[in-house]
Amino acid sequence: MNMPSQTLTPLAESLRPQFPTLKVEFDGTPLCYLDTAATSQKPASVIGAINNYYQTKNSNVHRAAHQLSSLATIEYEAVRQKIADLISANKSEEVIFTHGCTESINMVAAGLDPQIKEGDVILIDSAAHHANIVPWQQLANRTGAVIKPIPLTDNFQFDFKAYRSLLECEPKLVAITHVTNALGTLNPVSEIVKLAKAAGAITLVDGAQAIAHLDINVQEIDCDFYTFSGHKMYGPTGVGILYGKYDALDALLPLLTGGEMIKTVSFEETTFGKLPNKLEAGTPPIAEVFGLGAAVDFIKLHLTQAHQQQERVLLNYLTDKLSELTDIEVYAQSEQNVGVVAFNVKGEHHQDIGMLLDQQGIAIRCGHHCAMPLMDLMHIKGCCRVSVGIYSTQADVDTFIDALQQALELLD
Numbered sequence: 209m210n211m212p213s214q215t216l217t218p219l220a221e222s223l224r225p226q227f228p229t230l231k232v233e234f235d236g237t238p239l240c241y242l243d244t245a246a247t248s249q250k251p252a253s254v255i256g257a258i259n260n261y262y263q264t265k266n267s268n269v270h271r272a273a274h275q276l277s278s279l280a281t282i283e284y285e286a287v288r289q290k291i292a293d294l295i296s297a298n299k300s301e302e303v304i305f306t307h308g309c310t311e312s313i314n315m316v317a318a319g320l321d322p323q324i325k326e327g328d329v330i331l332i333d334s335a336a337h338h339a340n341i342v343p344w345q346q347l348a349n350r351t352g353a354v355i356k357p358i359p360l361t362d363n364f365q366f367d368f369k370a371y372r373s374l375l376e377c378e379p380k381l382v383a384i385t386h387v388t389n390a391l392g393t394l395n396p397v398s399e400i401v402k403l404a405k406a407a408g409a410i411t412l413v414d415g416a417q418a419i420a421h422l423d424i425n426v427q428e429i430d431c432d433f434y435t436f437s438g439h440k441m442y443g444p445t446g447v448g449i450l451y452g453k454y455d456a457l458d459a460l461l462p463l464l465t466g467g468e469m470i471k472t473v474s475f476e477e478t479t480f481g482k483l484p485n486k487l488e489a490g491t492p493p494i495a496e497v498f499g500l501g502a503a504v505d506f507i508k509l510h511l512t513q514a515h516q517q518q519e520r521v522l523l524n525y526l527t528d529k530l531s532e533l534t535d536i537e538v539y540a541q542s543e544q545n546v547g548v549v550a551f552n553v554k555g556e557h558h559q560d561i562g563m564l565l566d567q568q569g570i571a572i573r574c575g576h577h578c579a580m581p582l583m584d585l586m587h588i589k590g591c592c593r594v595s596v597g598i599y600s601t602q603a604d605v606d607t608f609i610d611a612l613q614q615a616l617e618l619l620d
């Protein structure tokens with residue numbers, strides 16, 4: 209492929225042909241996709257793996273005594289091992305397939321019910337996605353536990369000083385975000401977890417935005433639970449992961465009960481099976497798991513250190529270009545940020561900016577980003593969010609900046 213010699217993003221450019229959606233045009237205007245934090249585009253290998261499952265292996269897993277089902281089951285379990293390897297889990301039983309990150313967090317929040325009592329403190333980081341707030345609130349409503357948000361610094365970064373003093377109340381649980389979806393801020397999760405553990409807390413890290421950009425090592429982070437979705441890591445929708453340390457997972461009350469998760473059932477009582485089946489009631493998202501397996505292969509091959517470095521360079525380039533424009537406020541700027549740049553145009557509504565950009569083929573996200581408490585802290589109703597992925601190029605950023613300039617001229 210012919211690439212401009214001075215481009216900042218040669219690796220991304222070489223991957224683009226693998227993503228069919230990136231070729232979409234609207235009335236001759238090519239799509240400029242800068243909304244990967246909402247969902248990533250899928251490489252042909254992922255789409256092909258789903259197709260291939262339906263065409264050559266379609267059967268239920270774990271259930272039948274026939275060859276087709278054995279074939280599907282072996283491959284399904286092989287994907288579990290691939291995920292375990294990707295995040296350096298101790299064993300594949302520590303990887304639970306769910307329908308997405310939201311369900312994964314809900315499974316922990318519901319499953320912890322018997323371990324939480326009235327007055328227990330749950331700490332949540334203030335930049336969390338609603339998926340990492342509402343399930344804990346529901347848990348608190350059921351048990352009488354108390355939610356305390358961990359404050360942010362003036363630049364909307366995790367406030368360690370405030371966190372240390374909150375830990376003095378010996379929280380039962382600390383739920384944090386690895387990379388925040390609204391701002392792209394990177395939380396030093398190993399340090400946060402270490403302090404939480406020293407205070408005796410159970411820890412959950414929401415990795416929905418981290419998994420597609422960083423190497424994740426759950427041993428190093430040492431959290432009890434780590435959650436993410438397939439669709440944000442170049443895999444399909446409808447599948448997610450709940451990683452947990454074996455004993456922490458085993459202590460969860462299953463959120464869903466029914467087939468597959470049992471050892472024995474009578475009308476008098478049921479005994480549950482072992483992990484991972486115990487937490488995977490019913491027919492799992494089999495085709496999606498196959499697609500996820502292909503996404504893991506893709507990430508392992510392409511999300512190299514060199515590529516991660518290139519993404520950082522691109523994000524800094526984007527931040528710099530945006531900051532050069534007048535009347536733009538870029539939030540939570542830091543060289544550590546991952547995947548996302550959040551901004552507003554002074555005096556303009558974020559939705560208007562999104563609409564004017566959309567008319568030029570630019571796909572970004574505008575709104576509260578499922579982080580209303582954070583928007584309140586920032587004293588804004590919402591903002592524009594530009595997010596990049598493994599296929600995002602310098603040309604994408606240049607196209608976006610040109611389009612934004614045109615929008616600003618229109619509004620002038």
Ligand SMILES: Cc1ncc(COP(=O)(O)O)c(C=O)c1O
Nearest residue numbers: 308309310337339389416417437
């Ligand atoms: C940080 C974060 N956590 C959780 C979620 C929820 O993920 P899903 O909607 O795939 O369940 C998202 C989705 O945007 C997210 O960005």
